[in-house]
Amino acid sequence: MKKLLITIALMLPTVAFAQWRVGVNAGADYNHYSINTQFQSDYQYKDRWGATLGIMGQYDFNDWLGVRAELDWTQKNYRMNRPVAGTTDYKYVNNYLQMPVMASFSFGGEKIRGFFNGGIYTGYWLNSNRKGIDTNNFSQITYDFSEKVEFNKERDQRWDFGFVGGAGLEYRFAKHWAAQVELRYYHSTVSVQKDYTGFKDKRYNSTLALQAGIWYCF
DSSP states (O other): OHHHHHHHHHHHHHHHHEEEEEEEEEEEEEEEEEEEEEOOOOOOEEEEEEEEEEEEEESSSSSSSSEEEEEEEEEEEEEEGGGSSSSSEEEEEEEEEEEEEEEEEEEEEESSEEEEEEEEEEEEEEEEEEEEEEOOTTOOEEEEEEEEEEOTTTTTOOOEEEEEEEEEEEOOSSSSSSEEEEEEEEESSHHHHHHOOSSSOOEEEEEEEEEEEEEEOO
């Protein structure tokens, strides 16, 4: 009985502090598309900017530890050039729906606090589009194009999974309101292309996002 009372006494500060918060976020991201070109050595892949936005929920156990979950729409874009094939420039826009789940560590004063987030995420590749310029190899005529990229179930891996981490600052500007800015990194561990040929053509996204959010704290 004595041990139970001691345990309850130790838990009371956490129970008294524990609170929910909900919010929204938006920002820009910069995606790196890594690929082992192998036999496609004449292709050049370049990083590209995109956008991200989402809704957030967090449960704070005390003033320094919480758990956060989000549902985000995030673009993981890239650009592809092929100089030896005349004028070839493809700009890809890839839209993902993803859910990061992270532990959140906070430190600092009552109004201004720093924080670190770390955890895992899962995502789903919603759709893909591309536009740019290309050259007809027979007529050598250059033309503009804009089109939807159709998924191939034998080639494309639409489910994503990886690690996520970030750091930022929070400003508590009212009793129930707080604003945050965060620099976040997503590291995918799943290739967007399956082994559907004899070549190990692995392709991965690594995404750096700068985002701002606003919270309502209950």
